[in-house]
Amino acid sequence: xxxxxxxxxxRIRADFPLLGREVHGKPIxxxxxxxxxxKPNAVLDAMDLxxxxxxxxxxxxxxxxxxxxxxxxxxxxEKVRAFINASSVAEVxxxxxxxxxxxxxVQSWGRANLVEGDVVLLSHMEHHANIVPWHMxxxxxxxxxxxxxxxxxxxxxxxxxxxxxxxxxxxxxTAMSNVLGTINSVRTLTDAARAVGAISIIDGCQSVPHTxxxxxxxxxxxxxxxxxxxxxxxxxxxxWGREELLAEMPPFIGGGEMIRDVRLDGFTCNDLPWKFExxxxxxxxxxxxxxxxxxxxxxxxxxxxxxxxxxxxxTLRTLSMRFGDDIxxxxxxxxxxxxxxxxxxxxxxxxxDISQVLDEHAVCVRAGHHCAKPLMKLMGVGxxxxxxxxxxxxxxxxxxxxxxxxxxxxxxxx
Amino acid sequence: xxxxxxxYREIILDHYRxxxxxxxxxxPPAQRVEGFNPLCGDEIxxxxxxxxxxxxSDIRIGGQxxxxxxxxxxxxxxxxxxxxVAEVGDLTRAFKGMMSIHESSLGGESTEPEDLPDVKLGDxxxxxxxxxxxxxxxxxxxxxxxxxxxxDEASA
Numbered sequence: 082x083x084x085x086x087x088x089x090x091x092r093i094r095a096d097f098p099l100l101g102r103e104v105h106g107k108p109i110x111x112x113x114x115x116x117x118x119x120k121p122n123a124v125l126d127a128m129d130l131x132x133x134x135x136x137x138x139x140x141x142x143x144x145x146x147x148x149x150x151x152x153x154x155x156x157x158x159e160k161v162r163a164f165i166n167a168s169s170v171a172e173v174x175x176x177x178x179x180x181x182x183x184x185x186x187v188q189s190w191g192r193a194n195l196v197e198g199d200v201v202l203l204s205h206m207e208h209h210a211n212i213v214p215w216h217m218x219x220x221x222x223x224x225x226x227x228x229x230x231x232x233x234x235x236x237x238x239x240x241x242x243x244x245x246x247x248x249x250x251x252x253x254x255t256a257m258s259n260v261l262g263t264i265n266s267v268r269t270l271t272d273a274a275r276a277v278g279a280i281s282i283i284d285g286c287q288s289v290p291h292t293x294x295x296x297x298x299x300x301x302x303x304x305x306x307x308x309x310x311x312x313x314x315x316x317x318x319x320x321w322g323r324e325e326l327l328a329e330m331p332p333f334i335g336g337g338e339m340i341r342d343v344r345l346d347g348f349t350c351n352d353l354p355w356k357f358e359x360x361x362x363x364x365x366x367x368x369x370x371x372x373x374x375x376x377x378x379x380x381x382x383x384x385x386x387x388x389x390x391x392x393x394x395x396t397l398r399t400l401s402m403r404f405g406d407d408i409x410x411x412x413x414x415x416x417x418x419x420x421x422x423x424x425x426x427x428x429x430x431x432x433x434d435i436s437q438v439l440d441e442h443a444v445c446v447r448a449g450h451h452c453a454k455p456l457m458k459l460m461g462v463g464x465x466x467x468x469x470x471x472x473x474x475x476x477x478x479x480x481x482x483x484x485x486x487x488x489x490x491x492x493x494x495x
Numbered sequence: 496x497x498x499x500x501x502x503y504r505e506i507i508l509d510h511y512r513x514x515x516x517x518x519x520x521x522x523p524p525a526q527r528v529e530g531f532n533p534l535c536g537d538e539i540x541x542x543x544x545x546x547x548x549x550x551x552s553d554i555r556i557g558g559q560x561x562x563x564x565x566x567x568x569x570x571x572x573x574x575x576x577x578x579x580v581a582e583v584g585d586l587t588r589a590f591k592g593m594m595s596i597h598e599s600s601l602g603g604e605s606t607e608p609e610d611l612p613d614v615k616l617g618d619x620x621x622x623x624x625x626x627x628x629x630x631x632x633x634x635x636x637x638x639x640x641x642x643x644x645x646x647d648e649a650s651a
Contacts, residue, residue, distance in 0.1 A: 433535055433561035433634065434503075441499055450536040463536040463559050492499065493508075493562075 084395055088380065088388040090475045096121040096376075097473055107443035110481045115259050115287060115422045115469035116447050117309045120373070124312060127372035128365045139364055140338065140355075154364055157371025158354070164374045164382075165304065166295040167321055171353040174320040174327070175362055179286045180210040182305035182320035183253075185333045185357065186282060187214040190303075191251070193331055197223035200249040202279070204229035204237055204265075205459050206258045209452040211284045215253070229254065231459065235261035235412040239269065246273045252281045256288035260451045260467065261412030262393075262422035264288070271300035280326070286310060290471070291389055291420050293382045296321055308366065313373035317366035320357070327353050334359040385472045389421040392470045396423055396479050403483050407490070411460060421470035424451070427486055430493055432466040438489035439466075444482055497627035503562065506621040510566035515573045518555045520544060525553070526649040530641030532633055537564045539638050543645040549580040556638070563622075563631050568638035570618050580646055587639055589614040593623055594632050 094100050097119045102109055111119060137147040139154050155170070162170045176182045191214075195201070201215055205228050218224050227245055230238045235258070246252060252274035256267050267283055274281040282303040285294060289304075290311035296304055303326070308317035322330075332339055332350055336359035341349045350356045377385065393416040400408050400423075409426040413419045427435055432448035439446055446468045450457045457463060468482055520527075520542035530539045537560030544553040554576050556568045571590075575583045593616065625635045 431561035431565075433537075433563070433631070437502065437628070437631070438499060449534060454536065457536060463538060492503070 084391045084476070086388040086391040087384040088472060090388065090473060093380070094473045094475075096123070098122060098125070100473060104443040104445075105441060110442075110444040110478050110485075112468040112470060112474065112478060112482060113445045113447050114310070114471035114474075115467065117315065118290065118312050118471055119473065120314065120369075121312055121376050123376045124314065124369045124372045128314060128369040131365045131368050138361055150364060153368050153371070154362065157367045157374075160371045160374045160378075161319055164294070164378065165289065165319075165321055166297055168297065169324060172296075172321055172324050172327065174322070174354045174357045175367055176305075176318040176320050176357075177316060177363070178309070178318035179284065179305040179307040180318070182318050183210050183282070183284065184214045185320055186303055186305070186322075187218055189330045189333045189357075190280070190326070191215075191218050191224075192222070193329075195222055195224050195250060199224045199251075200227055201225070201251040201253060202227045202229065202246055202249045202274075204254045205231050206235070206237070206261060206263065206453065206456050207253075207255055208259055208284065208286065209454070210286075211253055211255065211282075212455065231456075234414060235263050236418065237263070237265055237270075239266070242270075242273050246277050246279060249274070249277060249279045252279050253284070254282075255284040255286070257285075257291070257420050257422075258412070258453075258456075259287050259422060260424050260453045260456055260465065262419035262424075262469075263412055264292070264418055264420055267299050267301065275300065287420060287422065290377075291382075292386045302326055308370040308373065311370075311373055312376060313370035314366045316363050317370050319370075324353060327357070332356055332359070336360045338362070380472065388472055389470055390416050392474055392476065392479065393419060393421050395476050396421070396468075396470070396482075399476075399479055399483060400425070400486075404486065404490075408486075411465065421474075422467065423469065424465040424467045426462065426465065428490055428493070430489060432464045434493060435466045435486070435489050438492055439482070439485045442481070442485035442488060444485040446482070497624065501624035502628050502631065504621040504624060506618055507562065507566040510569040510618075511562040514556065514565060514569040516555050516569065516576065517557070518542075519557055520553060520555045525555075526645045528641055528645040528648060529558070530637050530644065532560070532564070532637050534633065535561070537561060537634065537637060539564065539568050539641045541568075541638070541641045541645045543642070543649055545580065545646075545649050549650065551575050551578055551580070551583065554642075560637070561631075561634055563625060563634040564637050567622055567635045570622070571638045571642060574617065574619060575642065580650065583642070583646065585614050586616075587643060589616055590619055590622075590639060591636065593619075594626060594636055 135146040135149045139151040161173050232238045271281040280302040283301045285304045285306040289306040304321040309315040339359040411424045436448040526543045538558040540557035542555040546552040554572045
């Protein structure tokens with residue numbers, strides 16, 4: 082069966098200047114978008130234009146370029162709102178990255194609402210960013226963590242979900258695993274949380290760049306994601322939250338912008354979303370994120386998902402045909418249950434040694450624990466090699482990965 | 496451009512395939528110390544026994560990791576066994592010197608620090624190519640840092 086994609090990836094590639102470069106004298110094969118995506122000209126140009134023409138601090142400036150910069154920043158907030166279908170821009174808070182978004186929630190909502198013995202339900206496939214902030218609260222407050230286990234093929238095992246969620250105050254899980262690619266049934270989880278009166282937090286770092294996101298349909302209370310994984314720059318992330326919850330939360334970082342009034346004896350907070358945005362924001366990065374969302378929206382996020390589904394099917398099929406039992410690709414076997422993230426074991430080679438040989442062939446993959454050490458332990462490995470795709474990858478990239486793996490196999494042949 | 500052969504010398508691959516002193520020692524009496532490379536998840540366990548003259552009477556290596564970290568640990572175990580703590584200190588400084596000389600002179604001329612001990616590195620010389628791959632230096636030095644900690648704790 083021929084695999085088809087709604088995207089013309091070759092044309093899309095021309096928008097990404099980095100993909101035109103060579104490494105070690107060979108055209109670069111970039112397969113690490115789960116770590117960070119490449120940036121299209123539209124994003125680079127938007128940030129450059131800001132610095133070259135309207136660079137000024139936002140809010141409170143009455144001169145023309147300050148007003149323009151403010152308008153651009155707030156326009157980007159509206160683009161984010163529309164992209165995730167939030168009901169109001171008041172619910173869209175700019176942070177440094179998804180990690181900061183999650184820390185904000187733990188420090189603000191968590192410290193205001195959780196006391197000793199309260200239960201937070203996480204899963205075994207969480208990124209450290211959705212584990213460590215909770216551990217910090219365990220140390221400070223004596224809250225308890227529970228963990229949703231995984232099935233053998235790397236999906237959440239929801240058999241005992243009712244028992245696990247019983248008595249929990251918080252459910253915080255990823256929508257898509259950065260190691261296994263698993264796409265979780267978020268709605269099932271958020272429904273279960275709501276039924277017991279728990280709030281639900283979704284780590285959308287991997288899902289938001291690759292699948293359509295409708296926060297009103299998710300049934301969640303909060304969503305965290307990063308800009309740099311969705312074609313935007315580093316240094317900008319988003320926290321979406323339901324307005325009534327955000328309104329009750331105490332501020333996270335204090336300073337300028339987040340206040341309405343400051344007196345010698347105290348302060349009052351600014352309105353949402355600025356209440357959580359102390360200090361000068363990452364203006365160029367926010368504008369860049371807005372440009373990234375424009376770019377993705379013009380292509381259509383559903384088309385991106387369809388393209389990556391095609392690549393997923395091609396990757397699973399091609400690698401297992403070429404290498405048989407010599408390769409183990411972790412995670413779900415069915416493309417509809419997973420995104421384009423492929424952690425694998427190849428022969429008995431260590432991931433570092435694999436990626437070193439792959440680098441020689443200009444193939445960029447990640448090797449390590451992917452900030453998911455509890456998951457690595459569960460999988461019984463110290464590290465994996467991980468290839469991940471985005472809208473600019475092609476089946477030729479996967480063939481190049483296969484060729485480079487073959488070379489690694491012969492180099493280390495014992 | 497440094498090639499793979501600069502990194503993966505035959506002797507390194509030999510130690511990777513046939514690691515020396517692999518295993519465990521009963522602890523106590525042996526000192527057991529774990530070393531981690533938080534960047535990649537590699538893990539080295541050093542089991543160390545010192546005799547009354549502060550000589551390494553026995554050493555075993557456990558853990559898992561890439562060919563560089565495992566072969567470095569294997570070569571290290573062979574190089575330090577039977578030597579005194581003072582001798583091992585000199586060897587460690589010489590080895591780290593070999594690893595870091597290049598680190599500090601990237602883009603500049605190579606300088607030989609004068610206070611480096613005059614020690615024969617033997618097989619360990621094979622790891623010299625690692626300095627051309629800076630992200631792998633931590634793989635090569637993991638075992639040595641773990642050994643230093645084990646000696647500290649055993650001598651304490």
